[in-house]
Amino acid sequence: MSDPAAHQAAERAARESYGRLLAILSARTHDIAASEDALSDAFARALERWPVDGIPDKPDAWLLSVARHRKLDAWRHTRVQDKATQTLLLLAGEADQADAEGATVPDERLRLLFVCAHPAIDAPARAPLMLQTVLGLDAARMAGAFLTAPSTLGQRLVRAKARIRAAGIPFEYPQPRDLPQRLQDVLDGIYAAYGTGWEDVDGADALPRGLTAEAIDLGRILCHLMPDEPEPLGLLALMLFCESRTAARRSDTGAYVPLDQQDITRWNHELLAQAEHHLRQASTMGALGAYQLEAAIQSAHCERRAGAPVPPETLVALYNGLLALRPSIGAQVSRACALANARGPDVGLQALDAIPADEVTNYQPFWAARAHLLAAGGVRAAARQAYDRAIGLSANAAVRSYLGAMAQRL
Template structure:
């Protein structure tokens, strides 16, 4: 095997380990010291060491254990250099022994990701940064990706994340799942982070990108874990129902040529009926608990779309009502765009366009592709070719998915047939 091949194989092995174990290793490294930033630095150095060592000495049989050992050594060395009063020599020795045992017995490495997520959702952490912090700590997302997901400038998001990690260390926030009476208040941030993980994976509709597909599976796993932990929390049930409804339609999102297929044109036969049934059962359990929240309403929207199996069409009046409730809860421009599209199905394109006009000045809406795609489609339905063409041009320029961009280009080209 050539050195180039060795390096390529080592890099692939490191990427696989990062994809599968990043959050698990960060959670384990930081659980005792409560220094998330130091754990991230140590793990980054361990990955760098792996890329230097593995091409020469071979990929270890257990990359996760190798990385934990390397990161553990770097974390302890860094702590000793700082001579931290909070980490005395005895504490460091105990930490070393624990990690040495975990590295030698891979099955002994406990999965503390959920505990890390609830630590990031501690009341001492600013509410607006809890979900972004979970994404960075558990999945290694950078500030640019997180800022994009939460519509915040990357530099601003980076500063917020640094402050939050400093707070965890300074306040000595414990890495554990809190007692039940302290659990529910942190739940919103945890659910928001899980859903952000899912949507990141969902952005790869064909599942061709292994990392993104694994993110969807990871989010569903975390969602199930939370529902087991909190079986009487309606929003946890609602989130899992929402993710399952979306996952049930994955096979229908692209045709045989890989082209984008909008929801209204998807082949119902390709939908996973068992998964839809499970999602609806979860939603009924949530509704029986007597509280309403964002994720339940969003799951109910997806259930109303799935009604096409029986009605031959989506239940648009119900969808409008659900979006009315969502908008009242969230005041989200994303929800407002979806509501405008649904309203157009019930009252016509003029009503939908009026609803879009009402949010045209919302922050960052000018960079939100679905706003322009919705506007283009409704202008086209109303017969305004020039307006639709301009809106399609903006939507196409903002879209990064080649298949969706091709779909928008076809819709734009079809304006000539009006």
């Protein structure tokens, strides 16, 4: 039986509650993989039963109860009776009673993010593990964001989950002495989630489209949890600056519109005000971080709405500071563009050429920037080749169309 309302309810629960449910299921056993399997079974069961029985009043609680009992059935079948199992058996009864009394499912996403940031887990696996466990993304969807083959990323995730269970990594917030390292990884995971949702990928499913809102929500919760830490405020400001321009990224016909050509009347000025507030608040705490600098760069890009654009050399200085704190390929490419605006395309091209070639072979922003600067310098043949490379590496039809139009103008 097909019931669109039931399917929509299941999709909404997956989009809004996957991370919370997985965190609760994993918290006592430390077995994320088994919890994922149980939750997957629960969603499959929902698609079978909700069209027949109706959508439950509390879909999250229904899914949690079914997943929890699937885990218990699996343990009984394998006759695994460790301490964690016995604890879960007791909690299952208590939780079912609480569900019956109308309790809501608590938000445990941040706790799970800190688990994924544990130093016992390999550093390259931490942010992808956060995106998979808290947001439900698969390796294929995430691979491009981490410049890694899906198979390689999948293997990292499997090893990371096994490590959590084998090492008995506690599902708790870190001690103050452990906070700096763990917090940086959590911030990176949240920003990776935002970036994954921000990118329009042809053929992508509906789930990632709500990632930007969820990442911002996590950012707000983290700021509330750690009010004396400036970098969560910097990250929240950065995401809000970007989010404020969402409506201006496409024309009425769906065409891609670059930042410097966007209609500022389509920007969300309430979100811009929030972003500026959080950035100013972070700046009073006396500890400059990379996310604060990135937010400051976005603030500078948005200043033209006040009729007072930031001098180009100021942007160069901000990128220099960002690279000093946290070098990255993206920041190097952006700095080259800032240099070109301040000192001419030849200077920008020199900065691009200074980046190791093997690090930008498949990095689309590098080739788009190179094509633009070559065209600005009148090197048309090389610019066309760079545009072709950028088009081939772009996952979005609107961006490909924009780059193709730029190439045709040559």
